[in-house]
Amino acid sequence: AQTVTQSQPEMSVQEAETVTLSCTYDTSESDYYLFWYKQPPSRQMILVIRQEAYKQQNATENRFSVNFQKAAKSFSLKISDSQLGDAAMYFCAYRVDMEYGNKLVFGAGTILRVKS
Amino acid sequence: DGGITQSPKYLFRKEGQNVTLSCEQNLNHDAMYWYRQDPGQGLRLIYYSQIVNDFQKGDIAEGYSVSREKKESFPLTVTSAQKNPTAFYLCASSIFGQGSYEQYFGPGTRLTVT
Numbered sequence: 439a440q441t442v443t444q445s446q447p448e449m450s451v452q453e454a455e456t457v458t459l460s461c462t463y464d465t466s467e468s469d470y471y472l473f474w475y476k477q478p479p480s481r482q483m484i485l486v487i488r489q490e491a492y493k494q495q496n497a498t499e500n501r502f503s504v505n506f507q508k509a510a511k512s513f514s515l516k517i518s519d520s521q522l523g524d525a526a527m528y529f530c531a532y533r534v535d536m537e538y539g540n541k542l543v544f545g546a547g548t549i550l551r552v553k554s
Numbered sequence: 555d556g557g558i559t560q561s562p563k564y565l566f567r568k569e570g571q572n573v574t575l576s577c578e579q580n581l582n583h584d585a586m587y588w589y590r591q592d593p594g595q596g597l598r599l600i601y602y603s604q605i606v607n608d609f610q611k612g613d614i615a616e617g618y619s620v621s622r623e624k625k626e627s628f629p630l631t632v633t634s635a636q637k638n639p640t641a642f643y644l645c646a647s648s649i650f651g652q653g654s655y656e657q658y659f660g661p662g663t664r665l666t667v668t
Contacts, residue, residue, distance in 0.1 A: 442596070473656065483644065483659035529596055539585055539604040539650065541612060542657060544596030 440465050442532050444545035451520045452553050458505075459515045459548050461530030467491075471533040472513045473542065474504070478526040486528070489513065517550075525552040556581045558660035560645050565665045567639075575630045575663045577645030584650035586628035587657060590614060591642040600643075603628055604650050632665065639667045 441464045451457035463472070474486040489497045489506050497504050501521075505514045517524055527549050531542040558579045567573045579586065585604050589597040599612030603622040617636025622628055628647075632639045642664050646657040 444596075447594075481642065481662050483646075485656045485658075488656060531596075535652075536610075538608075538610045539602055541587070541599045541602060542597070544598075546594060546596050 440532055440534050440543050442530055442543050442545040444530055444548050446548045448549045450551045453520055455520055456518045457520055459528050461513045461545055463511050463532045473531040474515045475529045476526045520552050522552050525550055558645060558647055558658055560660040560663050565663055567667050569667055570634045572631055572633050575643055577628045577660060578626055579647045581647055583647035585648045587646040588630045589644045
C-alpha cells in the first residue's frame with residue numbers, strides 16, 4: 439500500500455528566510471504524481487506545487503520549489519523568502535490510480551510557523 | 555466564479571441521528587471525492603465518484619453513504635453507524651483521466667456530534 443510520511447510535525451522560519459519541508463513516500467509504481475497542498479487557518483486546501491514522476495526536472499512555482507529524488511522516494515518542498523502568509527499546515531500527497539479512478543494519499547502534515 | 559461549495563460550515567447533531575453534508579461544484583468536473591480530516595492526521599478518503607450514478611468506497615467508508623444523481627452534486631450522509639463522526643469533512647473535485655490533474659477542495663464542514 440502506498441504511504442506518505444512527513445517526519446516534521448512542526449517547523450519555524452524567520453520571515454524572508456528559506457525553509458524545507460520533508461516528505462517521503464512508498465510505492466512500487468514507476469509513474470505517478472506528487473503534490474504539496476497548503477491549508478491555512480481558514481482550512482481551505484490550496485495546491486502549492488505538483489510533480490510528475492517521469493519528469494527529472496524539479497518543479498518550481500515562484501518562491502516554491504521541490505527536490506524530487508525518485509530513487510530515494512523523497513519529495514521535499516522548499517519555500518524561499520518566507521512570508522507571513524506562508525504560515526499554514528502543509529500536506530504532501532501521492533496520487534494513486536485505481537480501477538475506477540484515482541485518489542490522493544496524504545501525509546499527516548507539517549505546521550509551518552513564520553516569525554516576523 | 556467557478557468553485558466548490560459545502561454547506562453548512564458548522565453542523566451540530568445528537569448522537570444517533572443521521573446527517574447529510576452538501577457538496578456542489580460548478581467546475582464541470584466528472585470526479586468528486588469526500589475526505590475526512592482528524593487532528594494530527596492527513597486527509598483520508600471516504601467515497602469517490604468518477605461519473606454520475608456511480609461511486610466507490612474509499613479507505614474509511616464504514617458508517618457513511620453517498621449519492622451522485624447529478625454531475626454537480628455529491629452529498630455525504632453520516633449515519634448513526636459511524637462510531638466517531640466528529641471531524642472536519644472536505645469535498646473535492648477533479649477532471650477525470652490520466653495526467654497531473656489536481657483536486658480542487660471546498661471550504662469544508664465541521665461536524666460535531668454529542
